Amino acid sequence: MTHNQLVRFSLMSLILIFLFIDSYGLYTKRIYNQRWKLRRYEVGGGIGICQVFGDIGGTAEQKNWFGLRDLKLDETRMVYGLYARYKIDPVYSLKVNTFLGFGHGDDADSRNDRGRSYKTRLFELSAQGEFYFISEERRYRSEGMFNRRGMLNNYSSISAYGFLGLGMVFSKANVDYSTADPGPYDEIKKKNVGAIIPFGIGLKYVIDDRWLINSELGYRLAFTDYIEGFTQVLDSKHNDIYYFLTLSLSYRLETSRRGIPSIIDRQTRRMR
Numbered sequence: 670m671t672h673n674q675l676v677r678f679s680l681m682s683l684i685l686i687f688l689f690i691d692s693y694g695l696y697t698k699r700i701y702n703q704r705w706k707l708r709r710y711e712v713g714g715g716i717g718i719c720q721v722f723g724d725i726g727g728t729a730e731q732k733n734w735f736g737l738r739d740l741k742l743d744e745t746r747m748v749y750g751l752y753a754r755y756k757i758d759p760v761y762s763l764k765v766n767t768f769l770g771f772g773h774g775d776d777a778d779s780r781n782d783r784g785r786s787y788k789t790r791l792f793e794l795s796a797q798g799e800f801y802f803i804s805e806e807r808r809y810r811s812e813g814m815f816n817r818r819g820m821l822n823n824y825s826s827i828s829a830y831g832f833l834g835l836g837m838v839f840s841k842a843n844v845d846y847s848t849a850d851p852g853p854y855d856e857i858k859k860k861n862v863g864a865i866i867p868f869g870i871g872l873k874y875v876i877d878d879r880w881l882i883n884s885e886l887g888y889r890l891a892f893t894d895y896i897e898g899f900t901q902v903l904d905s906k907h908n909d910i911y912y913f914l915t916l917s918l919s920y921r922l923e924t925s926r927r928g929i930p931s932i933i934d935r936q937t938r939r940m941r
Contacts, residue, residue: 708921711754715917719748721772723897723909725785746771768793787844787897795836803829833868842898863893881919
C-alpha cells in the first residue's frame with residue numbers, strides 16, 4: 670500500500686468512525702427520549718395525616734393563612750389513599766385519587782369555646798393535573814447511561830411537581846353539644862356531598878425504574894360548609910377546607926406497544 674493509499678484509507682476510517690459515533694449518539698438519545706413511554710402508568714397507595722378546618726375548633730382570630738394558623742396536632746387524624754397516574758409526557762401527568770380520611774375538632778381552647786366538638790369521615794374522589802418543575806427524566810449524559818446491571822438508567826433520584834385538580838368529597842359527621850344546646854342559627858347536616866378543588870405540591874424519590882416513594886401536601890378548597898357536619902348561618906363566612914399530607918409507595922407498570930398496561934393488553938388478547 671502506497672503512502673497516498675494509506676492516507677486515504679486512514680481518512681476514510683476516521684470518517685466512518687465519526688459517523689458511527691454520531692449515529693450511536695443519536696440512537697441512544699432516541700432511546701432516552703422515548704424511555705418514559707415504556708412505563709407511563711403508575712399505581713400506588715399510602716397513608717398520611719388529615720386536618721379539617723371548619724366552624725368548630727380553631728384558634729386564629731383573624732387571618733389564618735389558608736387555615737394553617739388553626740393547626741392543632743391533637744385534632745390531626747389519619748388518611749388512607751390509593752391512586753393511579755398516567756404520564757402524558759416527561760413534564761405533565763394525570764392522577765386519579767381515592768382517599769378515606771378522618772377529621773376531629775373541638776371548641777375547647779378555641780377562639781370561642783361553645784362546648785361543641787365533632788368527628789367526621791371523608792371519602793374523596795378526585796383527579797389532578799401535575800406539572801413537574803423538577804423532572805423525573807435525567808438529562809442525557811453518555812457517561813451515566815447504564816446502571817450496574819447494564820440497563821439503561823435515565824431516572825433522577827428526586828423530582829418535584831405542583832398539582833391542581835377537581836373532585837368530590839362525601840362526608841359523614843357527628844356533632845356533640847357537650848355544654849350547650851344548639852342555637853337558633855346552628856345547622857347540622859350529618860351526611861353531605863360537595864365539590865372540591867385540590868392543589869398543592871409533591872415530591873418523588875425514584876428507587877429504580879419500577880418503584881418510587883411519593884409524598885404530597887394537598888390543600889382542599891371545599892364548596893360546602895358541612896364537612897364537619899355543622900355551620901352557623903349568620904357567623905360562618907367561609908366554606909370548610911382540609912389538608913392531606915401523605916406518604917406512599919408507587920409501582921410503574923410496563924406499557925405495551927398499543928399504549929396500554931401490558932398486563933391488561935395480555936388479558937384482552939387472551940379473551941379474543
